[in-house]
Amino acid sequence: VYHAALLPMRPPRRGSPVNTTESTRPSDSPRLRIPQGRADPGALRLAVEKLQAEKLLAGVLEAIPSFAMVLNEQRQIVAANRRFLDAVGARTLDDVTGQRPGDAVHCRNACRAPDGCGSTAACVFCGAVQAVILSQQTQSTQVQECRIPLANGREGAIDAEVTASPISVGGTTFTLATMRDISSEKRRRLLERIFFHDVLNTAGGMRGLVAMLRDKPSPEAESEYVDLLEDLCERLVEVISQQRELLAAETGELTTHPMFVSVPNLLGSIKKLYERHDVTGDRLVALGNTPDVDVVTDINLAQRVLENMVKNALEASPRGATVTLDAEDLGEEVALRVHNPSVIPEAARHQIFQRSFSTKGSDRGIGTYSMRLLGEGYLGGEVAFTTHEQRGTTFVFLI
Numbered sequence: 001v002y003h004a005a006l007l008p009m010r011p012p013r014r015g016s017p018v019n020t021t022e023s024t025r026p027s028d029s030p031r032l033r034i035p036q037g038r039a040d041p042g043a044l045r046l047a048v049e050k051l052q053a054e055k056l057l058a059g060v061l062e063a064i065p066s067f068a069m070v071l072n073e074q075r076q077i078v079a080a081n082r083r084f085l086d087a088v089g090a091r092t093l094d095d096v097t098g099q100r101p102g103d104a105v106h107c108r109n110a111c112r113a114p115d116g117c118g119s120t121a122a123c124v125f126c127g128a129v130q131a132v133i134l135s136q137q138t139q140s141t142q143v144q145e146c147r148i149p150l151a152n153g154r155e156g157a158i159d160a161e162v163t164a165s166p167i168s169v170g171g172t173t174f175t176l177a178t179m180r181d182i183s184s185e186k187r188r189r190l191l192e193r194i195f196f197h198d199v200l201n202t203a204g205g206m207r208g209l210v211a212m213l214r215d216k217p218s219p220e221a222e223s224e225y226v227d228l229l230e231d232l233c234e235r236l237v238e239v240i241s242q243q244r245e246l247l248a249a250e251t252g253e254l255t256t257h258p259m260f261v262s263v264p265n266l267l268g269s270i271k272k273l274y275e276r277h278d279v280t281g282d283r284l285v286a287l288g289n290t291p292d293v294d295v296v297t298d299i300n301l302a303q304r305v306l307e308n309m310v311k312n313a314l315e316a317s318p319r320g321a322t323v324t325l326d327a328e329d330l331g332e333e334v335a336l337r338v339h340n341p342s343v344i345p346e347a348a349r350h351q352i353f354q355r356s357f358s359t360k361g362s363d364r365g366i367g368t369y370s371m372r373l374l375g376e377g378y379l380g381g382e383v384a385f386t387t388h389e390q391r392g393t394t395f396v397f398l399i
Contacts, residue, residue, distance in 0.1 A: 032124050032130055034124065034133065035074070035133070036115065036118070044072070047072050047078040048079065048093070050169060051070055061079065061080070061081040064083075064178055066180040066181070067181075068081040068179075069084055069176075070167070071174060071175040071176075073173075075129075075175070077093075077096050077104060078174070087105075090104070099116070101117060101179070102129075105150070106151045107148050109122045109123060109126075127146030127160075127162060128146045130142075131163065131177070135166060143163045144161075144162050145159070145160070148160060160180060160181055162178070164176070199236065202236045202239060203236065205228075206229060206233070209232065254301075256301060256378055257300075259297075260294045261299045263291060263334060263336070266295075266303065266336075267287060267306070267326075271286075279311055279314050279315060283320065283322070283323060284320075284321070284322040284323070285325070287325055288325065291328070291329040291334075293327075293329050293334060297399055298379060301378055302375075302397075302399070305371050305374050305383065306325070306397065308371050309338040309397070312395070313339070313395070316393070317340045318342070324337075324340075330398075333381075337394050338394065338395045339394045343389050343392065344385075344387040381398050383395070384398075
């Protein structure tokens with residue numbers, strides 16, 4: 001199971017407008033300094049031989065019921081248990097010796113960086129990197145949660161609890177790092193929390209409207225209340241449908257139904273939806289350039305991607321702001337864009353596509369994640385964003 005989950009299904013697309021990282025939460029502390037450089041082959045070989053001579057250590061590693069590895073001062077793997085080797089598709093220790101943990105598990109960021117794991121701006125916010133470095137600096141046990149994005153075609157990722165502890169072998173200090181996969185429990189807790197949050201909010205609004213109708217309002221008010229109640233009923237059905245759809249997408253059971261879709265009609269329907277949506281408030285949803293072209297895609301999933309983009313933009317925008325939808329015909333692809341005037345903080349930029357990250361509280365964190373899960377994993381497009389202090393933020397769906 002782990003072997004299938006960790007092996008890359010296809011290489012990531014390069015040249016995206018922004019790199020991404022996954023970490024369980026943004027850090028307000030001073031930026032972590034990540035030492036660079038790797039040990040030479042001779043030093044690596046000596047470290048491996050020293051650890052292999054310690055039979056007790058080998059037995060302890062195999063007894064650990066999770067992924068376990070021993071790292072040198074440069075955070076390179078010099079020993080690992082069979083469970084970890086099987087998970088990353090390694091036949092022997094030699095296949096991963098000298099790699100850093102992110103290299104071995106095919107972290108998407110590590111695959112994109114010339115020096116691999118620990119060498120990108122995104123790595124600063126990685127809980128796994130933080131645990132190892134802080135353990136080395138303080139010579140104490142450190143525990144962090146992280147989310148490692150995998151270089152595969154389904155936007156897969158590992159939610160992990162990483163424990164790093166210093167150990168001394170033959171007078172040399174190493175770091176024992178264990179990685180416990182907590183993906184299933186994190187996913188279950190998050191989806192349940194968001195689902196119940198949305199259902200209760202919608203049901204609460206329906207109950208309030210029913211109470212007002214019982215007070216026998218004027219015919220004009222009654223008609224308005226009935227319309228609002230109908231909207232809430234539709235929203236409740238939509239919440240349940242989205243939950244079912246997301247669960248199917250994450251388990252690989254979602255099926256797509258491609259067809260020719262008019263870009264002007266697609267963007268126009270999204271604009272119309274949010275013109276009367278409660279998240280819009282006193283903000284404006286505008287339609288920019290919309291070339292008269294068709295794309296071949298699943299219209300329901302494409303709408304879901306764009307709906308999440310617009311909702312995210314509205315929630316991030318100040319009162320009175322304008323969120324603009326537009327498109328550009330690039331020949332072989334069409335760029336569908338959603339722009340808002342706000343800027344994304346740096347820490348959030350590196351975490352925005354993770355499943356559980358949100359700047360809006362613990363009951364959120366699915367919208368931006370599902371953009372990529374559906375847009376890239378199922379529709380074969382590319383989802384990215386740019387953000388700039390003067391130009392604002394633009395999410396792009398290339399399809």
